[in-house]
Amino acid sequence: MNAAKDILHIERRFYGLRPGLEELQEEFANGLLRFGYDEAAAFAIRLAIEEAVVNAHRHGNKGDENRCVQFRSSISASRIEIEVIDEGAGFDPCAIPDPTREENLDVPSGRGVMLMHAYMSDVEYIAPGNHLRMAYCKPSRS
Amino acid sequence: MPVSLLQIRRLEGSIRVDFVEKNILDEGNLHQIEQEIRTALEAEKHPRLLICFKNVEHMSSAALGTLLALKDSIEKKSGELRLSNIDRRIYEMFVITKLNRLFSIHDSVEQAASSFSTK
Numbered sequence: 001m002n003a004a005k006d007i008l009h010i011e012r013r014f015y016g017l018r019p020g021l022e023e024l025q026e027e028f029a030n031g032l033l034r035f036g037y038d039e040a041a042a043f044a045i046r047l048a049i050e051e052a053v054v055n056a057h058r059h060g061n062k063g064d065e066n067r068c069v070q071f072r073s074s075i076s077a078s079r080i081e082i083e084v085i086d087e088g089a090g091f092d093p094c095a096i097p098d099p100t101r102e103e104n105l106d107v108p109s110g111r112g113v114m115l116m117h118a119y120m121s122d123v124e125y126i127a128p129g130n131h132l133r134m135a136y137c138k139p140s141r142s
Numbered sequence: 143m144p145v146s147l148l149q150i151r152r153l154e155g156s157i158r159v160d161f162v163e164k165n166i167l168d169e170g171n172l173h174q175i176e177q178e179i180r181t182a183l184e185a186e187k188h189p190r191l192l193i194c195f196k197n198v199e200h201m202s203s204a205a206l207g208t209l210l211a212l213k214d215s216i217e218k219k220s221g222e223l224r225l226s227n228i229d230r231r232i233y234e235m236f237v238i239t240k241l242n243r244l245f246s247i248h249d250s251v252e253q254a255a256s257s258f259s260t261k
Contacts, residue, residue, distance in 0.1 A: 018168060043200070043231045050167055050202050058169075100240040106214065108207035111239050115203055118238045 007076045008034070014069040017057055024071065025049060031075045037138060044119035045080060045136055051112035052084040052132055060086030060130050080136040090128030147175050150182050156190035156258060157182055158251065164199040172208045179212060189221035190258050194251050196227040206241060213245065222246075226254035 008031045012024050025046055032042050053069055061067035067087040074081050099110045117123050122135040149160040159179060163171065183189040191212070209225075216223045226248045228236070236242040248254035 018170070040231070046200055047202065047235075050200075054169070054202070054204070105240060105244050106210055108210045109203075111203035111206055115235065115238065 007074050010071075010073045010075070012071040014053060014057060014071065015067070016065045017054065021050070021053055024053075028073070028075075032080075035075050035077050037080075041136065041138065045082075048116045048120050048134060048136075049082065051116050052082065052134070055112050056084050056086035056088075056130075056132070059091070060088030062088065078138050082132075082134050082136075084132045086130045088130050090130040091125075092129060093125045144174060146178060147171055148178050150178065153192075153255070156192055156255065157186070158192045158194060158255075160194045161197050164197055165201075166198055166205045167200060167202045169204055172204055176208050176212065180215070183216065183219075183221075186221065187219065189216050189219055190224075191216055191221065192224045192226065192251065192254050192258075194227050194254075195225065195229065195232065198229065198232065201232050201235060203239075206235070206239060209245070210241075222258055224248060224254040224257055226251050 010024070010027055010031060012020065014020050028045065028049065029042055032045065037045075049071075053071060056069040057063060061069060069087075070083075070085040072083045072085075093113060096110055096113055097104050097107075099105070099107065099114055104110070113123075116134060119136075120134045121137040122133075124133045125131065126133060147162050149162060151158045151160075159182070161175075166172065166175070179191070183191060193209075213223050224246050227250065228247060233242070233247070236245065236247065246254075246257060248257060
């Protein structure tokens with residue numbers, strides 16, 4: 001068996017978000033089906049990709065369509081790895097207020113990073129914070 | 143004028159909103175959705191809004207923010223907001239963010255409609 005054929009690589013460079021992000025999501029969803037990921041995984045990964053790319057464009061690149069958001073990913077039968085890199089100055093993810101604290105519950109923003117952590121197996125921002133790396137491990141069947 | 147992303151119905155004493163799109167993600171769409179709802183509520187003194195999520199398969203944190211902004215505006219006019227028919231995976235997003243404690247969420251449109259306070 002050719003190991004390279006057992007990994008699907010999907011890469012994109014975004015300057016604006018639409019319709020490129022929808023096309024990426026469509027391609028990713030097809031990749032997930034091919035590698036046997038279930039609906040729960042598809043929901044989690046679609047959400048994480050949406051939050052990551054939108055954050056990179058809106059907050060990292062300040063919505064500037066002359067700046068690039070790089071998206072790199074690999075899908076295998078057991079694991080998905082995603083990297084999203086923007087051209088911004090970065091940020092300290094620890095400085096984001098906890099949106100679930102009583103005093104922040106009705107604040108309209110600040111939930112994207114939290115949702116990525118909730119749905120993905122690993123989420124890591126590489127300093128200075130403009131490089132996101134996240135992974136999803138397919139749950140083993142019991 | 144852009145094509146409406148919502149179906150808005152005036153019921154007795156309340157306004158019901160259904161989504162046309164199955165994905166509520168795009169900021170442009172969210173802005174349009176928020177404006178359409180605000181326009182529908184404009185003339186209401188104490189708006190009672192029921193948002194049905196029956197057709198919705200995917201949402202983003204930006205959509206949660208839009209719902210919070212609408213809730214705030216409605217409550218400033220002493221109105222009431224009800225949400226219904228939320229897919230279990232999307233409901234999980236409300237639980238993770240603890241927004242299930244802030245919104246009045248119901249299994250069906252009928253339950254949501256009957257939960258409005260009687261006046």
